[in-house]
Amino acid sequence: MSKVTWKPGTMVYPVPAAMITCGSTPETYNIITIAWTGTVNTSPAMTYISVRKERHSYDLIKDSGEFVINLTTEELVKATDFCGVRSGRDVNKFEYTGLTPIDATHVKAPLIKESPVSIECRVTEIKELGSHDMFLAEVLAVHVDEKLIDENGKFHLDKSNPICYSHGAYFGLGDQLGTFGYSVMKKKTKKTSIEGKKSSFKDTTDQVKK
Numbered sequence: 611m612s613k614v615t616w617k618p619g620t621m622v623y624p625v626p627a628a629m630i631t632c633g634s635t636p637e638t639y640n641i642i643t644i645a646w647t648g649t650v651n652t653s654p655a656m657t658y659i660s661v662r663k664e665r666h667s668y669d670l671i672k673d674s675g676e677f678v679i680n681l682t683t684e685e686l687v688k689a690t691d692f693c694g695v696r697s698g699r700d701v702n703k704f705e706y707t708g709l710t711p712i713d714a715t716h717v718k719a720p721l722i723k724e725s726p727v728s729i730e731c732r733v734t735e736i737k738e739l740g741s742h743d744m745f746l747a748e749v750l751a752v753h754v755d756e757k758l759i760d761e762n763g764k765f766h767l768d769k770s771n772p773i774c775y776s777h778g779a780y781f782g783l784g785d786q787l788g789t790f791g792y793s794v795m796k797k798k799t800k801k802t803s804i805e806g807k808k809s810s811f812k813d814t815t816d817q818v819k820k
């Protein structure tokens with residue numbers, strides 16, 4: 611494979627396109643679509659969002675020190691895009707999209723009822739990086755759609771049809787290609803899991819001495 615070399619840029623894709631809710635009262639509730647987000651620590655569960663200072667949401671998040679990350683789905687993709695191209699300064703995005711704000715348990719910002727996963731966050735640090743400020747935050751609670759939990763208590767996020775954002779476009783997730791650790795699973799265990807499909811990785815697991 612020969613590669614073309616570009617100057618530094620943002621090229622870590624795909625990423626989430628999450629709808630972040632903020633604001634402390636129904637009059638100030640807002641939704642901003644954010645791609646620069648992710649997990650930064652497992653215990654305590656910590657996350658971040660990077661927001662440009664000029665966004666209407668910036669001051670709402672900075673002043674309250676709180677926000678909610680709402681994961682998005684194929685059904686919500688149009689609303690997700692809308693919340694990323696219109697400002698809460700000009701339009702009430704809850705009213706326009708028909709999304710429903712519901713009370714969170716720890717923060718004043720609302721959850722989006724239609725989102726399969728809503729993550730309540732409290733800001734612990736604001737780091738000025740340049741174009742964006744990074745709001746580092748602790749996860750206070752995670753709310754999941756009970757319809758995605760089966761009778762054995764297993765959570766099936768894939769059933770919500772999550773979307774991702776990759777270099778300017780939204781995509782569904784497509785087929786499952788494997789499960790965590792499948793590349794080193796013993797054959798017997800592997801049968802119950804989905805094997806990798808188009809992988810060029812030569813599986814020598816069974817030859818590895820334990």
Ligand SMILES: Cc1cc2nc3c(=O)[nH]c(=O)nc-3n(C[C@H](O)[C@H](O)[C@H](O)COP(=O)(O)O)c2cc1C
Pocket residue numbers: 627640641642643644645646647660661662664665666667668690691693694695696697698699742775
């Ligand atoms: C897919 C997508 C991802 C985005 N990611 C970010 C981001 O990570 N940080 C940011 O500041 N703006 C991001 N934006 C832009 C804001 O969502 C957009 O400017 C929005 O209109 C700001 O809303 P507000 O003024 O109501 O806060 C993104 C937009 C889209 C469509």
